[in-house]
Amino acid sequence: MPFAISAGHELTRDTAKLIIDNGGNAFDAAIAAYAVMFIAEPAMASAGASGFATTYFKEKNERKVFDFFSQTPIRKSKRDDIDYYPIHIQFVDASEEFHVGLASSTVPGAIAGIYALHDRYGTIPIAELFQPAISHCKAGVPLDDFQAYDLKLLQDILKSSPVGQDIFFKDDRIKVCGENIQMHKAADFLDFIGNEGPRPFYYGEIATSICRDANERGAHFTREDFESYKVHVHDPLMLDIDKYHIAVPGTPSIGSYGLALYWGLCEREHWDDAGALKYTAENIRNKAKVITQLRKLYPHIDFDLHLEQVSSKGTSHFSILDKDGNAISLTTSIGEGCGYFIPHTDMHMNNMLGETYLLPGGAHSWTTNVRLNSMMTPTLAFKDQDLFLISGSGGASRIPVAIKQVLSNLIHENMSLKESTESPRIHFQENTLHLEDNRDCYIPKGNFEIKRWSGKSLYFGGVNSVLSRDGHLEAWADQRRLGSSGVYE
Numbered sequence: 001m002p003f004a005i006s007a008g009h010e011l012t013r014d015t016a017k018l019i020i021d022n023g024g025n026a027f028d029a030a031i032a033a034y035a036v037m038f039i040a041e042p043a044m045a046s047a048g049a050s051g052f053a054t055t056y057f058k059e060k061n062e063r064k065v066f067d068f069f070s071q072t073p074i075r076k077s078k079r080d081d082i083d084y085y086p087i088h089i090q091f092v093d094a095s096e097e098f099h100v101g102l103a104s105s106t107v108p109g110a111i112a113g114i115y116a117l118h119d120r121y122g123t124i125p126i127a128e129l130f131q132p133a134i135s136h137c138k139a140g141v142p143l144d145d146f147q148a149y150d151l152k153l154l155q156d157i158l159k160s161s162p163v164g165q166d167i168f169f170k171d172d173r174i175k176v177c178g179e180n181i182q183m184h185k186a187a188d189f190l191d192f193i194g195n196e197g198p199r200p201f202y203y204g205e206i207a208t209s210i211c212r213d214a215n216e217r218g219a220h221f222t223r224e225d226f227e228s229y230k231v232h233v234h235d236p237l238m239l240d241i242d243k244y245h246i247a248v249p250g251t252p253s254i255g256s257y258g259l260a261l262y263w264g265l266c267e268r269e270h271w272d273d274a275g276a277l278k279y280t281a282e283n284i285r286n287k288a289k290v291i292t293q294l295r296k297l298y299p300h301i302d303f304d305l306h307l308e309q310v311s312s313k314g315t316s317h318f319s320i321l322d323k324d325g326n327a328i329s330l331t332t333s334i335g336e337g338c339g340y341f342i343p344h345t346d347m348h349m350n351n352m353l354g355e356t357y358l359l360p361g362g363a364h365s366w367t368t369n370v371r372l373n374s375m376m377t378p379t380l381a382f383k384d385q386d387l388f389l390i391s392g393s394g395g396a397s398r399i400p401v402a403i404k405q406v407l408s409n410l411i412h413e414n415m416s417l418k419e420s421t422e423s424p425r426i427h428f429q430e431n432t433l434h435l436e437d438n439r440d441c442y443i444p445k446g447n448f449e450i451k452r453w454s455g456k457s458l459y460f461g462g463v464n465s466v467l468s469r470d471g472h473l474e475a476w477a478d479q480r481r482l483g484s485s486g487v488y489e
Contacts, residue, residue, distance in 0.1 A: 001325070004475040006464040006485035007033065007318035008394070011040040011141060013477075013484040015132045016320050019124070020488075026322035027055065027121035028129055030330055031114050033318055035133035035190060037332065038347065039141050039183050042168075043150035044316035044334060044394070047189070047201070048342055048349035050109040051332030052249045054236055054378040056387060057121060058325040063380065064120070065249045067232040067371065068113025070106035070352045073225050074369045077103065079218035084354075084363065089153050089336065099363060100157050102219040102340045104354035106372060107229045110332065115198045116231035121326075127194035134194075137187035137346075140180035146458070146482040148177040150314075154336055157351075163341035164348070186346040202226045209343045232371075236380070239298060241267045244388070244411065247380040251306050255377035257294065258284050259400035264297035266408065273408075274426055274433060275444035277401060281428040306373070315376060315394035316481075319466045321387070321473070327466075329378035331392045331399075375399045381407060387468055394481065395461030398427050402461030410467065417467040417474040425460040436460050456480055 003020050007013040015036040016029035024032075030053065037045035053066040083101035118126055143151065151158065155174040158164035167181055168174060175181060193201060200206050207226035214221035237250035239260050246263070248256035258280055265276035283289050287305055294303050315333040338351035353366055366372075377400045381389040389410065393402045402425060409420035424439035432449040435441065437456050453459075462481030467474040477483025 001323045002473050002487055002489050003323045004321045004466040004473045004485070004487045005029070005318070006466050006475045006477045006483065008044065008316040008462065008464060008477070008481060008483050009037070009040040009144065009147070010484035011036050011136060012318055013486060016318070017486065017488060018132060019129065020322050024124050024129075025121065025324065026320045026326040026328045027117055028124045029320050029322065030318070030328045031118055031122065031126065032129040032132055033320070034110070034114060034330065034332065035130050036136060037316065038133060038186060039136045039181070041147060041316050042181065042348065043147060043154055043337070044314055045110070045332050046108075046334050046337075046349070047110050047345060047347040048105070048108045049332050049334035050106070050350065050352075051113065051330060052253060052374070052376050052378050053113070053117060053328055053330040054247055054249060054380050055117075055121070055329075056247075056327040056380055063236050063247050065234055065236045066113055066117055067234070067249060067252065068109030068116065069252060069374055070108065070350060070372045071225070071229055072106050072353070072366055072368055072370050072372065073220035073222070074228070075220065075222065076364060076368060077218050077220045081218045083217035083219050087156055089156070098336050098351065099354035100160070100336065100338045100351050102214055102217050102221075102338060102349065104338045104351035105219070105221070105340065105349045106352045107221070107225050108350055109229065109231060111193060111198050111201045112229060112231045116233060120233070127191075130190045130194040134187045134190050137183040137190065140182035142180050143175060143177050144482055145177050148175070151175065157337055157339045160339040161341050163346060164339065167346060183346040185344055189345040189347065202229055206342060206345070213340070213343070237301070239263060240300070243383050245382040246407075247382070248377050251304055252371040252373045253375075253377055254284065254305070254373040255375040255400040257290055257303075257305055258375070259377050259379070259404055260294055260298065261290060262400065262404050263407070264294070268297050272442045272444065274428070274441050277426060278428045278433065278444055278446065278448070281397075315396065315399070317378065317392035317394055317462070317464050319390035319392060319464055321390055321466045321468065325387065327380060327387055327390045329380055329390045329392045331376040331378045331394070333374070333376060377403060379403050389465060389467050391463060391465035393461040393463040393478070395459070397429055398459065398461040401425070401427050402463050406463050406465065410469075417465055417476040421463050421465065421476050421478050422456075424456065427460060434459070
């Protein structure tokens with residue numbers, strides 16, 4: 001049976017293919033591909049990052065979500081000299097302020113997530129699955145245009161650490177497209193973790209070194225934070241409309257609720273696309289209003305929505321379908337990174353507490369010991385009982401919007417997966433309706449701005465998907481972010 005992969009980088013794709021070619025299943029392939037992302041997509045993935053995976057194990061008709069997202073520290077540091085400071089990132093049309101430093105980090109779930117996935121579905125030892133990543137870390141990987149662009153945006157953060165300077169800079173400048181990055185210590189780290197398991201990361205010397213540095217820098221982490229971290233494995237939220245059944249993570253993925261609301265208003269209430277999008281964007285943080293509307297749209301679902309800080313920048317996604325019909329949709333995020341690299345690993349820590357505009361009460365008003373909310377929405381769609389689409393995206397608040405628009409193009413416009421993905425998108429944010437590539441659409445009533453983009457942009461996400469329709473497989477990776485995909489025999 002053929003199989004298919006869609007990812008954010010050709011090495012991520014090729015690694016997944018290598019594992020399946022050598023007898024592994026989709027989940028083995030995902031573990032190996034995720035580890036390769038640490039070197040191939042370093043602005044998006046790391047052992048200091050977190051994420052979600054929505055999975056389908058065909059033999060048992062089992063659908064599960066693996067929530068290995070960021071957990072906030074149990075206590076807040078009371079020191080005045082806390083390692084938390086602002087930094088400005090200059091985008092094409094705007095400058096945005098973030099906070100970095102070790103006190104902007106949450107407990108990362110990447111390593112725990114890998115092992116939880118393997119414990120349930122893996123067939124090949126993790127030490128073997130890490131070998132492609134180890135080889136690439138040693139040999140080096142040339143930067144592509146998209147990775148080089150992201151690193152350029154993040155250069156002030158990366159330069160704040162000697163480790164970041166060593167990996168990502170050459171002659172005191174950020175490396176450019178075509179230049180190699182190597183992570184020799186990451187190779188040793190993966191070899192160690194692959195043989196020893198996750199315990200050293202959460203209970204042993206790695207956790208000890210992070211917490212020691214946190215104590216010296218006035219950051220929040222203690223050993224209890226790492227030792228109490230757990231991956232949550234649960235049933236997905238199922239959105240059922242007519243023949244289609246869409247599996248998404250549910251809480252703490254607020255993106256799931258954005259997709260549910262946007263999709264439901266269009267499909268059940270027959271709202272126009274822009275009007276449904278505007279309503280979703282304006283109300284997604286209003287818990288009572290969202291729950292009321294969702295219960296009307298999906299009366300059979302007992303919605304449970306918890307609202308905390310939302311983080312999902314620096315995000316990448318891959319989708320995998322194996323020869324036996326198993327599937328995984330995995331999205332991961334490091335934020336922008338905090339400028340702190342885990343000692344002796346070359347692994348950059350996240351800065352999920354660094355997006356202060358998401359904290360109305362101020363920079364340190366986050367809630368202790370909770371999962372953060374995320375816009376990440378790794379998605380599986382079924383038509384009747386058959387797997388139809390494996391999909392997900394990077395792009396912060398645009399993630400559920402982009403996935404829904406691709407899905408609508410497939411179902412209602414009967415487009416190919418490539419056409420559905422590359423078609424111009426719309427987005428509503430901060431009282432502005434964004435129209436990609438000067439797209440035409442029905443303009444809802446209201447007092448808001450309209451921004452017409454002259455072309456396509458990575459702002460509108462990066463949807464990487466696999467489609468199974470009428471016995472035919474398609475794979476396509478969004479060219480807004482230079483993804484790579486393939487269908488293989």
